[in-house]
Amino acid sequence: MGRLTQRVRVTRYRNDKFSQREDQLAVEEPLEIQLNGKAFTITMRTPGDDFDLVAGFLVSEGVIFHADQLETLRYCAGTDEQGRQTFNVVEAKLAPGVPLPDTAIERNVYTTSACGICGTASIDAVEKTGQFLLPAPKQTIELETLLALPDKLRDAQSLFSKTGGVHAAGIFDFDGNLLDLKEDVGRHNAVDKVVGAALRAGDLPLSHTVLQVSGRASFELVQKAWMAGIPILSAVSAPSSLARDLAERANLTLAGFSRGDSINLYTHPERVTPHS
Structure with a gap:
């Protein structure tokens, strides 16, 4: 199989000094x-x-x-x-x-x-018609559980820890357990990898899971979540307007700016149980 990282020599400037060091880059x-x-x-x-x-x-x-x-x-x-x-x-x-x-x-x-x-x-x-319709929420996720997912995703990113140059997509259950994680230089690739693994295992639709991504929530990521039957997509950055509009039509809960103790719920917040 191909290499995931490549070692290179870099010139680093820090504390008013230049130095030579070795670094690792994510392979593309x-x-x-x-x-x-x-x-x-x-x-x-x-x-x-x-x-x-x-x-x-x-x-x-x-x-x-x-x-x-x-x-x-x-x-x-x-x-x-x-x-x-x-x-x-x-x-x-x-x-x-x-x-x-x-x-x-x-x-x-x-x-x-x-x-x-x-x-x-x-x-x-x-904007294809999804095979897996997202039903009205019968199961909800607790807000505290949803807020904890970005840190859990980051802690499990081994390739990012080496290179600092890849995105991640993680599939979690509603109790916050990490079911699968993939990394890639492309955020859409990372999502395709977790969805593809689920398909090959016979686990589609992923109707009782959350897709947590390391970057922003674009139209294409909402599309991919919908096609896989994932009811909640959470991102650490903002969604686009097209992403929000598609999530609304698809009955998908779209969360953004999930950082620390704050989060924005852009569509279908009824799947998230607030603080008691």
Whole structure:
């Protein structure tokens, strides 16, 4: 598998002095995703959990929603200048009867690690109908539990501790227990990885969980949470206006600025039980 970090020499300025030191950077490499032997897209990501990334990406694209719809995942041949396997091409083979994505939706074949929906023809094309409807809340999460999730996420980020250069996405139950965590240079990749792992384990929809992310809450992250059946998305920074609007329509609880003892609930606050 590819390396997660790369050691480099840096010149550091501190206390009015220059010094030479070694640092670790998070690796960013392209991953080509093929569907049934045909090129589908290329995304920039941190190597690792690639099969989960591909599976989660297909969920967010509305291609699959259950483990039995994905027949196989495999690395394809690919080598670098030294002839070493790069593990940078993954083919997903869909089960018989599962249709390929609508070819009328034009996509560029490249997405950056900062954008999970680049290349789509329009916002309307991205806002797909989710397979997992989010019901009216029957179970709630206590405010104290929700406020504790960012610190729990940060404490579990091993790659961030080494590099300081990756995002994280964590799936928690309503009691605040961490069920899974993935890290990546792209925040949307981190979410795809946790969703893909859940799909491959047969755990979708994630209807009794919270998705906690380390950055802001963008439209694409709300989209991915909705497609996975996640009822609560919490972020440490602000949501965008499109993210808020989609969360409202999807019946998803969207939280932002979750820091310390404060939080903003932008949509459907009824899933959060306030201080008693």
